[in-house]
Amino acid sequence: MTSAYDLDLPKNPANYLPLSPLSFLPRSAMLWPDKTAVIHGSQRFSWAQMYARSRRLASALAQRGIGRGQTVAILAPNIPAMIDAHFGVPMCGAVLNTLNYRLDPATIAFQLEHGEARVLLCDSEFVPLAQAALALVKVRPLLVNIVDAQADFGQRLQGLDYEALLAEGDPDYDWPAPQDEWEAISLNYTSGTTGNPKGVVYHHRGAYLNAMSNALATGMSHATVKLWSLPMFHCNGWCFVWTLAAIGGTSVCLRRVEAETMFALIAEQGVNYMCGAAVVLSLFINAPATVRRTFAHTVHFNAAAAPVPVPIIRAAEAIGFKVQHLYGLTETYGPATLCLWKEEFSLLPEPEQAAILRRQGVAYPMLEAVTVLDPATMQPVPADGETLGEVMFRGNIVMKGYLKNPAASAEAFRDGWFHSGDLGVLHPDGYIELKDRSKDIIISGGENIASIEVEAALYQHPAVLEAAVVALPDEKWGEVPCAFVMLKPGVVSIDETELRNFCRDRLAGYKVPKRFVFGELPKTSTGKVQKFLLRDRAKAGL
Amino acid sequence: MTSAYDLDLPKNPANYLPLSPLSFLPRSAMLWPDKTAVIHGSQRFSWAQMYARSRRLASALAQRGIGRGQTVAILAPNIPAMIDAHFGVPMCGAVLNTLNYRLDPATIAFQLEHGEARVLLCDSEFVPLAQAALALVKVRPLLVNIVDAQADFGQRLQGLDYEALLAEGDPDYDWPAPQDEWEAISLNYTSGTTGNPKGVVYHHRGAYLNAMSNALATGMSHATVKLWSLPMFHCNGWCFVWTLAAIGGTSVCLRRVEAETMFALIAEQGVNYMCGAAVVLSLFINAPATVRRTFAHTVHFNAAAAPVPVPIIRAAEAIGFKVQHLYGLTETYGPATLCLWKEEFSLLPEPEQAAILRRQGVAYPMLEAVTVLDPATMQPVPADGETLGEVMFRGNIVMKGYLKNPAASAEAFRDGWFHSGDLGVLHPDGYIELKDRSKDIIISGGENIASIEVEAALYQHPAVLEAAVVALPDEKWGEVPCAFVMLKPGVVSIDETELRNFCRDRLAGYKVPKRFVFGELPKTSTGKVQKFLLRDRAKAGL
Structure with a gap:
């Protein structure tokens, strides 16, 4: 039934633009041109510089024929080039595939082959891993050596130098925005619980919305200084790489998750935000007195991957951290729930507070729904905190699907919900709590x-x-x-x-x-x- | 050129849902069922109650044949029913048309006729205005009398009682979400200084994005208590009616903008956020000592409509307000820029601070672009803080267009930018500053x-x-x-x-x-x- 509201009111260039996190970078470059965007050892990059670097990368890749729908893989730790790539690669239309450098050569090889990588950007530390993987594949990506100014491991792939590639590019490149917000922006392989890894495809719309959700959920602002203990190869740093550009915050890079370095960066660089697994908190708590540093401010720490045991949360609080659980999967752009702490919780006795701290919580700001369903009937389990069911998600921060794997996509999306494979319960107040990760997974x-x-x-x-x-x-x-x-x-x-x-x-x-x-x-x-x-x-x- | 990323990765019910601010309400009802959503005199409504009221309204309207693409008009001050309507009306698929009760009957009549109102919800205070307007129109909307529990003016239209209508509805109504985020959600007529008012159409996508932008721009959270001095009939309260549901904050209703009442609500209800025109601040500043109240907390005040003179800003700061400029038009869902205050500004001498306080600022978080162009050439003016040009907008928080007025829409959207009609300059740091409406310029x-x-x-x-x-x-x-x-x-x-x-x-x-x-x-x-x-x-x- 057509109404007057459907007539003569079309989309046009003034009132409709595809949502994309790439739009955050020019805004921050304009608003915060001289503000420090990235700290890496003695290096500093402003937002204007980060935008110029990303445009150079996009332009150089485009000149070498890389464009829409092609895969650019990267094997690197949390260094500035990794952030460049999160913007520069999709700015030429390509899709960023971040590789987990802890994997074995055969798995890396599978991902390069399956993703049809056209370019591989590789930090000098991981040249041996890349070489071993490349020996197993038919694809012949353009090889680019990233030589971190803070840590050159001396080895090189047969290919270009990353900074030389940037120098080929135009810092004022008029990059093509995505034509459709459903276009792919990144490719993140799951760890592959059974059989081969699955290639989770993110689109610009979802990346935009979850990056903004991160800011809303965590209260981040331009005053945020985030220490990158979380690998950016995990779900694009849970989309936080893009969030930092949205808010004009500061990223503090980190090659290795070591207590001494992290304590020093917190104390000296004013780090006030971190995220990662419980193990990072354990590092702080169990650090020897010789490396411990005290700091007057609070570091907001969002923990995910696996629930943090409450004693660890309490111990972390005692030395200056404020811990909040997030939860999600690669398929949900990283975090998709948060254990929102209500003021009234603080009035409860400690055991009840501890019970709430264990929960994964409620839907992220821009997730439409998360719940616990009986997978056989697709009916919600009773909200009794006891009945087990499968945690399921629905919304715009659920992946586009698995690359070249329609069967797995259909299986994951059956009955209109994304099936997480995680078992959980639903509490009477609507908070979910994981009871058992899908049984066979070990989270280390x-x-x-x-x-x-x-x-x-x-x-x-x-x-x-x-x-x-x-x-x-x-x-x-x-x-x-x-x-x-x-x-x-x-x-x-x-x-x-x-x-x-x-x-x-x-x-x-x-x-x-x-x-x-x-x-x-x-x-x-x-x-x-x-x-x-x-x-x-x-x-x-x- | 099709790539693997375009194949077998379609939208489905698990990974794509139309963006709509209606989704905020069930989330807040689940997350904050007992938290106070609305305060009105001695009345209190929780988020669960607000959701139930909105579903009742949607269900009752649907039962009476109101649905997609039909207009439901409302003539009411900032009372709970106005908030119900912002959710309940679009929850049955209809479009909410908030009417400005300060207008004359002929203009109200034009809007009822042009918008083809099927229902008119009317507060008892405005029955005479509604009657005078209805005498001038051919449309015969269903008439519904809202009798505010705090203020019954005694008069009634020939029609239903609002609370009786709610009682007809189902509090568990399974309302239909919009099928397309481009569908209309509301209709807001411009004040029309020349000729007939134009009917600005908002869609669900834009309302969702600007409601979220409001939260990001102002730092609102569930601790926010907003006093409604800004009429909700103005751009749906600049989309803040929806923002409050997104964050689970509290709305404090207000029938009349009076210093005594507002001071009392700030002091007694913990109001910490307001928005509106400069005149509201003047009321506070110039209030006689007998009605003044002191309060220990800060009230964040977002001023728009017209720039607030700096002496007023300083006087407001002295009594507990923190003032920040927003700027936008009905066509941009209300606020679309903010004068973002950088820490370094506070170090400048007072005259320079005052100069910055006058600016309208930079693009809102989810606006793609705002700039100052020469309307003849569509080229940006020099960023010198002096050269006049027209302020223009582009992005997803620009209106769908003018209802039944393709000529005006085309004129407003020509050359791919929304033409604001406001004259301004662009400062070297990218901040815009209004100089005047084009028709307000004096040529001497x-x-x-x-x-x-x-x-x-x-x-x-x-x-x-x-x-x-x-x-x-x-x-x-x-x-x-x-x-x-x-x-x-x-x-x-x-x-x-x-x-x-x-x-x-x-x-x-x-x-x-x-x-x-x-x-x-x-x-x-x-x-x-x-x-x-x-x-x-x-x-x-x-």
């Missing part, structure tokens, strides 16, 4: 480890009959992998070190089991290993 | 005189309460400035020569008013001085 230092992948490595060893890997609680990492192994008949015993080295040859370091337990595995009548029993044993200290 | 001996500049000089005089300067026809100079001045209470008279000399000390000679007229100034409903009436008086020889 913020990294997801699929037990099935570790088991697959173990199964390759000639002495292994059966293997089951579960999470072992760990003070430092939250969880570490623990392997229960049954040896083949006739094998009396095996050197644990040999098995560990065997895994190390096949897996990223953080995926290698820290404990091995030998013996028979508990099984169901149908022969399935009863992992929940093993988990219980691990929790009970084995 | 070939020199342009910005009336605003002359008024700013007059406002510095301690005896001046309000000042408006317009063109007086002059045989020799073509036009000369003529000042209409209202003196402060208690100032019986002032020597005209003293005022002239006062101006001469502060202005170029040709800018000094040649005539002074003392008395009350005619104002629009929103507190803007009606300069066209003063111009008419000047043309008629005063």
